[in-house]
Amino acid sequence: MFKLIRSILLGSALGLAAPSMAQTAAPAPAPAPAAAKLPDTDPALWVVKDADTTIYLFGTFHALDGKTDWFNDGVKKAFDSSSKVYLEVVKPEDPAAIAPLMQKYAIATDGKPLTSKLSDKGKKDFAAALAELGAPPTAFDTFKPFFASMMLSVLQAQKLGKTGEQGAEAIITAAAKQVNKPVDQLETLDFQMSMFDALPEAEQVRLLEYTASTIDETPALFARMTKLWNDGDAEGFAKLINEMQSQSPMLYDVLLAKRNATWAKWIDNRLKEPGTVFIAVGAGHLAGKDSVQDYLAKSGIKTARVNY
Template sequence: MTPRLLTLALVAAFALPVHADQSTKPAASPVASAPAAKVTGRPLLWKVSDADNDVYLLGSFHLLKSDDYPMPAEIDRAFDDAESLLFEIDPREMTAPETVATMQKYMAYEDGQSLSKVLPKATLERLGTLVSASGGSVQALEQSEPWAVSLGLVLGVSQAMGLKADLGLDRHLMDRAAKAGKPAGGLETVDAQMKAMDSVPYAEQAQGLDEFLVDPKKAVQQLQDMHAWWRTGDVEQLDTGMRADMARKSPQSYKLLDVDRNNAWLPQIEKRLTGSTSDDTLVVVGTLHLLGSDGLVEKLQAKGYKVERVCDSCEAAATE
């Protein structure tokens, strides 16, 4: 398993309605619980400015632990400074009754295919062995697309590690915005996000799933690494180990899940700068969307906006 499968599954994990994590799991976790990473928190936070107001870009991790809180003070300051928030999906849609049905629609086949038809024989056999060991049946997954099966497996691993979707930074800030009475919106709909997932070619979906099945325990270490990189705000490791890896090994997935969505979001974010003379906005999206030449940080910088990273301990380290 490589970070590209983790990334693909983490994208879908964000769209899960609160407390719906278990509904997508095809089997119990194939690995034992892993210890929490003991690291110091540094935010993946940037401030983008024009002549009269600011937009904060915050890289989120969609699955977190209770001991990931409280968040660094820089995030608190950005939240307090912002008059409104933007997430990948509108918080109201996250709790809408039809969200589960929308996800289930895209997780299933609409072209007469089935899991046994789109997976190579060896991959199907590995999957059967894994789910049988957990008391499940591969036949029960026959109408699930490979990305949906992968999502269930990654959620099984993450649950064993204590990482949960309802503890993700997005969910935390959605709740906080609601309590503070701050308006919050979305950059895309659940339907649009699921359509992007569903558009990933079967071959790339199957390849990522097979890599997991060949060595499930490797996923624990990789998810641990990604979580630790996020906690320490390690842009270089996240970029090379997550974004660049996905771009290189799964170019179509990368285009659909990262590049195309970034391009669709960019005008909406830029409007928060050009359309206001005073109000600031906190934009919270998966960290992948902020990194590299395809990321929102460099795209806004290329448009001439002032962009600076907000990281107290980074500044202190640079001074030393």
């Protein structure tokens, strides 16, 4: 249950300036020396074309440990040939821009502490998860349940040495800046936060309690998902998506299906303009039924896997 949601939560959370409590996590291991030769990996890449337009679709992993070399070969070639990059969301460079969003969406306004909304088991699991991750017991007291889930995911990723600074979006953004390539976004942080905030509180609590109760399983889950990504295994991601749909149709519809349909319409419109662009979104959005490619196909638009 909720396995793929961990990645989606993490992606949105990493778009925010890390709250101070997230810094209590164990420090990430030092990255490999620059001179070390890293293992080559080949994440999945697709292309959509018409007579005068080329759109690359690259599936990202939001938090990585910098221990593989993936930004090369076909991915780098596609990036280099593109005049513009589009991400799910562009992280604001000014941390001050995050404060209004935190106040608007992350902070509970009902005056009830977060733990009062949890079941007895949920309270125990949540306390144990905070202790495991080195966060103070009251660190999340004022947060809404969905945002507490986000922060647990960030803390666990940090503990495993996986950070947004080493994630695919950060690497792509840095490369674009080096060559003055424009970077734009398909969504905004405001939209993403509102999307989670609009979930019924009961669903938010269910997500938080699951995240807390399975914190010990996260290392194995992250390892599995990272391998799927490194191997370009879209079918493996599709299996995770199927699990998500069966366990929580609401989250599946809100966080995946509807957004994928919207992005497919955007791509359809972008095909009317000439040129080459590079779109980088979470790998889970480009796999299985109701993927971006699936919605494009329903509109008669073909996508092709780039083999490299």
